[in-house]
Amino acid sequence: MATLLPPPKRVKVYHGVPEPEPVLPQPSSNIVVQFVSEDDGQPLAPAVNLPANLSREALEGLLNKLSPQEDPVPFSFHVQLPEDEVKIPGAPTRIVIAKSIEADILNHPINSRSFTEEDVFVVHCSPQSVFRVRPPTRCSSTLSGHSSPILCASFSPTGNFLATGSGDTTARLWNLDTEMPSHTLSGHKGWVLCVEWEAMERRLATGGHDGHVRIWDPKTGKPFGEALKGHSKWITSLCWEPIHLNPLAPRLASSSKDATVRVWSLLTRRVEYTLGGHTASVNVVKWGGVGKGVLYTASSDRTVRVWDAEAGRQLHILKDHAHWVTTLALNTDFVLRTGPFDHTGKKPASEEEAQKLALARYTAVLNTTPELLISGSDDHTLFLWSPFPSGSTVVTSATPTTKTKPLGRLVGHSLQVSHVSFSPDGRWAASASWDSSVRIWEGRTGKYVATLRGHVGGVYRVAWSADGRGVVSCGKDSTVKTWDLKTYKLKNDLTGHTDEVYCVDFVADKIVSGGRDRTVKIWKN
Numbered sequence: 001m002a003t004l005l006p007p008p009k010r011v012k013v014y015h016g017v018p019e020p021e022p023v024l025p026q027p028s029s030n031i032v033v034q035f036v037s038e039d040d041g042q043p044l045a046p047a048v049n050l051p052a053n054l055s056r057e058a059l060e061g062l063l064n065k066l067s068p069q070e071d072p073v074p075f076s077f078h079v080q081l082p083e084d085e086v087k088i089p090g091a092p093t094r095i096v097i098a099k100s101i102e103a104d105i106l107n108h109p110i111n112s113r114s115f116t117e118e119d120v121f122v123v124h125c126s127p128q129s130v131f132r133v134r135p136p137t138r139c140s141s142t143l144s145g146h147s148s149p150i151l152c153a154s155f156s157p158t159g160n161f162l163a164t165g166s167g168d169t170t171a172r173l174w175n176l177d178t179e180m181p182s183h184t185l186s187g188h189k190g191w192v193l194c195v196e197w198e199a200m201e202r203r204l205a206t207g208g209h210d211g212h213v214r215i216w217d218p219k220t221g222k223p224f225g226e227a228l229k230g231h232s233k234w235i236t237s238l239c240w241e242p243i244h245l246n247p248l249a250p251r252l253a254s255s256s257k258d259a260t261v262r263v264w265s266l267l268t269r270r271v272e273y274t275l276g277g278h279t280a281s282v283n284v285v286k287w288g289g290v291g292k293g294v295l296y297t298a299s300s301d302r303t304v305r306v307w308d309a310e311a312g313r314q315l316h317i318l319k320d321h322a323h324w325v326t327t328l329a330l331n332t333d334f335v336l337r338t339g340p341f342d343h344t345g346k347k348p349a350s351e352e353e354a355q356k357l358a359l360a361r362y363t364a365v366l367n368t369t370p371e372l373l374i375s376g377s378d379d380h381t382l383f384l385w386s387p388f389p390s391g392s393t394v395v396t397s398a399t400p401t402t403k404t405k406p407l408g409r410l411v412g413h414s415l416q417v418s419h420v421s422f423s424p425d426g427r428w429a430a431s432a433s434w435d436s437s438v439r440i441w442e443g444r445t446g447k448y449v450a451t452l453r454g455h456v457g458g459v460y461r462v463a464w465s466a467d468g469r470g471v472v473s474c475g476k477d478s479t480v481k482t483w484d485l486k487t488y489k490l491k492n493d494l495t496g497h498t499d500e501v502y503c504v505d506f507v508a509d510k511i512v513s514g515g516r517d518r519t520v521k522i523w524k525n
Contacts, residue, residue, distance in 0.1 A: 150514030165192030183221025199339030207235025331426030408446025
């Protein structure tokens with residue numbers, strides 16, 4: 001009798017489609033990984049042997065177990081590309097690990113011969129903020145009211161209010177909880193060129209084309225007295241004294257096209273002193289928190305000058321730029337601007353508590369690096385400076401020094417640099433340029449990281465999210481763009497403006513933008 005074979009197994013069919021074959025996971029080879037600190041390059045743990053396809057989250061958990069910290073810390077990881085491998089101008093100098101070392105590095109198109117499974121992978125680790133900001137993706141409100149282009153916009157330190165200045169001679173306050181207009185600030189006789197919040201959110205300062213500085217009560221929209229007069233040309237920039245230095249009555253500094261900087265006491269409503277060393281327009285003034293306070297000024301006379309804010313005398317002249325210096329940024333800008341307010345939303349009960357909180361946030365940024373300064377110029381370059389390497393001491397010599405040399409010269413832009421900004425933790429800096437690009441730099445060394453391309457016109461301003469994981473930019477092409485700092489690609493293209501966008505700001509999970517179409521747009525996740 002012939003042997004009967006069993007009938008063939010019936011193939012399962014779902015809606016006419018055969019069941020897919022199960023995909024078995026491919027075995028992954030082991031690699032050796034050395035975790036090092038982004039700050040100083042020191043090893044964070046002994047070298048470990050682990051699978052190449054270990055996920056980024058698993059790498060983070062492993063590092064937290066190997067390192068001595070009590071509480072888990074979120075990290076970002078990247079591997080530096082060898083200098084001879086970065087042959088394309090403007091290509092990223094590092095590969096960020098977003099999935100695993102196998103997926104992001106061994107299979108990366110840039111990695112031709114740089115890394116093999118036999119190498120020791122030196123993984124640079126940067127601690128991240130413990131909170132995360134959701135990137136905005138849609139326009140939640142379009143606010144009209146200004147009758148001329150919007151020239152400046154700034155969130156209040158708590159993020160509850162927004163101030164905008166316009167060519168219609170008014171500034172406006174907007175409530176971000178209701179996304180409705182709050183007050184119209186009328187009094188200037190020319191364009192409102194700059195708005196600046198005091199870090200305790202008690203006052204708002206505006207500077208105009210009429211050369212006047214005005215102080216406002218944001219709760220009522222009423223001015224505190226008459227305008228502060230003294231400048232003979234328009235105001236270019238304003239800044240408040242840091243809260244950790246003077247919580248009761250912080251002073252205000254204003255720079256002007258008339259080549260001077262004036263420091264105003266709001267108790268007497270008079271000028272305390274005038275800084276008159278520049279020979280051309282002073283374009284930016286910043287108030288640093290070193291010692292008892294220092295002022296940094298950038299001018300069209302091609303210099304950056306550093307001043308003792310207490311005595312009003314000059315400390316340094318930084319002369320390396322070859323053209324107008326148009327933008328400045330401090331690595332402490334974010335904590336100086338927001339004072340005692342952090343992501344928890346806690347409000348201080350008194351000026352003394354506010355001073356302690358602001359001082360703690362300021363010193364936290366300075367734990368690994370002194371107060372650093374980046375200057376950007378029309379000569380297409382930026383310079384990174386450290387005027388006070390010792391940290392909290394100010395030079396006390398009677399004569400100004402010119403010996404300070406830059407830590408780095410940041411080159412790569414092919415046209416004028418329009419704006420530069422540090423991330424909140426000071427680890428990164430972003431620069432915007434008329435060459436239609438945004439460039440990312442290491443905030444402590446000035447080394448080039450990557451170029452963000454996507455704009456089709458000059459980029460006017462950049463801003464960072466509070467967690468330091470996101471960048472937003474605006475420009476001549478009428479768009480607002482957010483960028484993915486893992487891939488250095490465009491994340492979201494926020495379109496809706498009908499003309500050039502002059503100003504952008506980022507707070508919590510909201511972005512605000514304004515420009516030539518006379519509307520304020522608020523963007524949310």
